Amino acid sequence: MWGPFEFRVQNEGNTPRNILEEIVWNKDVEVAKMRERKPLSSLKKSLENAPPTRDFLGALREANRRTGFPGLIAEVKKASPSRGILREDFDPVEIAKAYEKGGAACLSVLTDEKYFKGSFENLEAIRNAGVKCPLLCKEFVVEAWQIFYARVKGADAILLIAAVLPDLDIKYMTKICKMLGLTALVEVHDEREMDRVLAIEGVELIGINNRNLETFEVDISNTKRLLEGERGQLIRQKDIIVVGESGLFTPDDIAYVQEAGVKAVLVGESIVKQSDPGKGISGLFGKDISL
Numbered sequence: 001m002w003g004p005f006e007f008r009v010q011n012e013g014n015t016p017r018n019i020l021e022e023i024v025w026n027k028d029v030e031v032a033k034m035r036e037r038k039p040l041s042s043l044k045k046s047l048e049n050a051p052p053t054r055d056f057l058g059a060l061r062e063a064n065r066r067t068g069f070p071g072l073i074a075e076v077k078k079a080s081p082s083r084g085i086l087r088e089d090f091d092p093v094e095i096a097k098a099y100e101k102g103g104a105a106c107l108s109v110l111t112d113e114k115y116f117k118g119s120f121e122n123l124e125a126i127r128n129a130g131v132k133c134p135l136l137c138k139e140f141v142v143e144a145w146q147i148f149y150a151r152v153k154g155a156d157a158i159l160l161i162a163a164v165l166p167d168l169d170i171k172y173m174t175k176i177c178k179m180l181g182l183t184a185l186v187e188v189h190d191e192r193e194m195d196r197v198l199a200i201e202g203v204e205l206i207g208i209n210n211r212n213l214e215t216f217e218v219d220i221s222n223t224k225r226l227l228e229g230e231r232g233q234l235i236r237q238k239d240i241i242v243v244g245e246s247g248l249f250t251p252d253d254i255a256y257v258q259e260a261g262v263k264a265v266l267v268g269e270s271i272v273k274q275s276d277p278g279k280g281i282s283g284l285f286g287k288d289i290s291l
């Protein structure tokens, strides 16, 4: 069992070395406060009133089968540390509905407030507005409490980042997700993280992030590199669905990651910035995929 050795614990006086470390240190404090207000025992009671979960993996598979393109996870994102504000007139429910109409299989909703200007209210509002696409809670999970919270707020899936979590946590959190009916999207960026995650039993959905979360560098050939040779073979053997994430702007980009072996893509910037984000999807795929 291995872990993200690059990470240091926050100590008095030291400063974060990169944005991911900073986000995680802040998240630790934020979650501790939230947990104090709503302890796990009370969250567990709220589960009784949570809406049923929808099949995130099934929706991706079905979209891939129906369109012949990778299933789209369209991201509802107002801002990011690397790009700043992406959209001033940001109405999460309107954007979610436009994505659904435009052919998205699933949606990814940023819930981090400090760095992405997202919120759990956005997630809840989209769920309550009757959007049928299954929803990914796009968070920086540092403890299991957050998984229960996401489920209560209407998520169908949640992100677990290998650069943030040690293997044992991923294993344990994947089990918690299954118990709650959530899909875990386990995100990797390099070969070492991919090998760690491939050794963890029960992982069904892996995201390859083309963005280095420490430097912000984006390179879509990252997806191809991580799917080459024995890794690609093992992924096919295990029937794991791979999601190509970040930096996808054109039909050529989609074709490139599809050729590399992905069955799904996660896209934010290139579609959320369009005046009609639904039409942005047709531009991204070079075709109307809603039909």
Ligand SMILES: O=C(O)c1ccccc1NCC(=O)[C@H](O)[C@H](O)COP(=O)(O)O
Pocket: 019, 020, 075, 077, 080, 081, 082, 083, 209, 211, 213, 216, 245, 246, 247, 248, 266, 267, 268, 269, 270
């Ligand atoms: O995007 C950032 O600046 C960022 C910084 C630190 C941690 C995560 C970050 N982004 C999350 C993502 O990877 C993207 O939101 C997602 O993959 C969509 O990417 P894009 O299509 O390029 O907007």
